[in-house]
Amino acid sequence: MTDFLWGGASAANQVEGAYLTDGRGLSNIDLLPHGEDRLAIASGRMPYQEAGPDAFYPSHEAIDFYNHYKEDVALMAELGLNAYRFSIAWSRIYPTGLENEPNEAGLAFYEQLIDELLNYGIEPIVTICHFDVPKGLMDAFGSWRSREMIAQYEKYAVTLFERFKSKVKYWISFNEINMILHKPFTGAGLTIADDENRMQVIYQAAHYEMVASALITKRLHAIDPQAKLGAMLAAGDYYPYSANPEDVRVAQRANQENNFFLDIQGRGEYPRWTEHYFASEGIVLDRSEADFNLLKEYTCDFISFSYYASRASKADTTGVDTNTGNAAGGVVNPYLKRSEWGWMIDPLGLRIVMNSIWDRYQKPLMLVENGLGAKDLVTVDGKIHDDYRIAYLQEHLDVIEETMAEDGIPLLGYTMWSVIDLVSSSSGQMSKRYGFIYVDRDDAGQGSMRRLKKDSFHWFKTYLEEKGLKAK
Ligand code: BGP
DSSP: OTTSEEEEEOOHHHHOOOTTGGGOOOBGGGGOOSSTTHHHHHTTSSOOOOOOTTSOOGGGTTTOHHHHHHHHHHHHHHHTOSEEEEEOOHHHHSSSSOOSSOOHHHHHHHHHHHHHHHHTTOEEEEESOSSOOBHHHHHHHOGGGSTHHHHHHHHHHHHHHHHHTTTOOEEESSTTTTHHHHOHHHHHOOOOOTTSOHHHHHHHHHHHHHHHHHHHHHHHHHHOTTOEEEEEEEEOOEEESSSOHHHHHHHHHHHHHHHHHHHHHHHSSOOTHHHHHHHHTTOOOOOOHHHHHHHHHOOOSEEEEEESOOEEEOSOOTTSOOOOSSTTOOOOOTTSEEOTTSOEEOHHHHHHHHHHHHHHHOOOEEEEEOOOOBOOOOOTTSOOOOHHHHHHHHHHHHHHHHHHHHHOOOEEEEEEEOSBOOOOTTTOOSSSBOOSEEEOOOTTSOSOOOEEEOHHHHHHHHHHHHTTOSOO
């Protein structure tokens, strides 16, 4: 059990800040402002603007991890973690994406971070692309609309593999690859005009991403045979709202759409339903024989996933609350509690989804995001009593234990979202806090950036000690 990876997670664009430091170029998320346009741009329905002085872009400074990483890694070590999942900012390595040579300052930053982690016995789990596309590639190719992106991504990933081989064992190709269905700009840097066939653009981009993922799996295995490449899905089963077959069918359909990505990345084949669906929607994809061979031969080594909650589907949504707060859609499940942001809370759903994924793919699993976004209050003596977060995590950890022990499902690790407070992906808020570690910064970008340990920090440290799971 001590080989189990106990960690925290984050993403470059949500923690690093320093968005133009040491040669870094602009990326898609740098163009997402805080405020009312954020969702429209994120969903690819509104063109992004050049980052201007009138709007506030929370990722530009984020929590300044770029300059605080030593302090933050020391806190992770104090917490007792033996793993940290983070992402690399593509535009730190290739500022526009198009350069022939990588930016040494960017590589050096991640090398220092990785070495710092390894010194503490903390295993780095690296997401190659977490909602991250250099703006240069969006301008040149319309991002993942173009097959050209496969070669650009391969160049970037191989640069990382060559530099960090033997130091990084676990790589994840695309964070929540299925986010492209819901927020194609966030997920893949896509903006889609109203008169375009939206799903054509999305499925084409998804195809190129999955081919790119298979290709880098091949490259990784050749460069570092010990290393593993994981797919990553925003997971959570769609439950039928009722036993009415109409509801069961829409839930089944939603699950099929969600499983589309793992079917290809985990089993190497397009699911059959896509044939009729693509034809009926006028979707014609550029897919070659070579693509199909690559997808078949280089399926992922493990399946990583985020789990916040299950979803529910209903055929007739008249009069039903559809405001789930989450990009995955569906309707409000009346049996579940909800977070302050309206997200469902369903610990048992974690056992259900782990079984669903395992039954379908039989690949080792890794839970790389799970946590509660909530408002935290700092007391006058600098304490944060986040018992709601402790309750959420405890319930989910209990379910994981049961699922592993009673269902025999192999789970490689658990990295809680997020080890430290960071900018919310969907809302751009700091006040939607997830961390064990509090960061003094508010929604308007004010604050000292001081780090404070929440009650959940002390609780999780004790949890790991009691379980004998402390970093080796
Ligand atoms: C996932 C993303 C993360 C993270 C998390 C919480 O979709 O992979 O980047 O942000 O959700 O979501 P939010 O920040 O919107 O509350």
